[in-house]
Amino acid sequence: MIKKLLPLVLILAGAGAGVGAGIALRPDPDPANLPEDGAMADTGDPCGIDPNAASDDLGAGPELAPAEAAALSEFVKFPEQFVIPVVEDDKVTALVVMRLTIEVAPEMKDIVTARIPKLRDGFLRIMLDHANIGGFDGQFTSNGSMETLRRGFVDFAAASFPAGIHDVLILDINRQDY
Incomplete structure (x- = not known):
């Protein structure tokens, strides 16, 4: 019975350790991207990336709503x-x-x-x-x-x-x- 449970226990322990390490090693949010009150902005993207944000590196123009950008x-x-x-x-x-x-x-x-x-x-x-x-x-x-x-x-x-x-x-x- 122990021989059958041991692999399952090891898998669960490994998965738990991986999740714990991921949480512990997660980088702090960039303070420049935080709103005034310090809360994270809800962009609708689980990674916190705003797809409509302009990027200076890419020479993007003014921010447009998705409907406006698609129409252009x-x-x-x-x-x-x-x-x-x-x-x-x-x-x-x-x-x-x-x-x-x-x-x-x-x-x-x-x-x-x-x-x-x-x-x-x-x-x-x-x-x-x-x-x-x-x-x-x-x-x-x-x-x-x-x-x-x-x-x-x-x-x-x-x-x-x-x-x-x-x-x-x-x-x-x-x-x-x-």
Whole structure:
């Protein structure tokens, strides 16, 4: 009987110790995010993160209600992935696969969707140039490298559509070496 209860007791003791350690080692809340009375703000998120809060690091604009933000942009997804060869010494040494989406003003969604082939061509040229200068070598997913690539996408899209393009989102990126 003891042999059958021992594993159960050990599991319960381990789970209890894990919960206790989690509670004991929980970090104190950041005082800068506390309201005047010192209570935690109820953001609706169990982690205490406000999804509508502006972030200086990302260059976010003014805070908008979720309904307002949804009304200000639509997303146009490229139907196919982009496949970019990485060439070294006249040999393909890797392939980079990317999936992109364009954030546009609602009135531009149909226009941008109709011009996907033109955008795809321009974006592919930007990716090939990026690959040729070594942008997909080493730590190619670093913020600096991705920001350079994203800036090229946004500049091309803004030149193609002077108004209504908000951003180009890199949804997936993968490199397969050979």
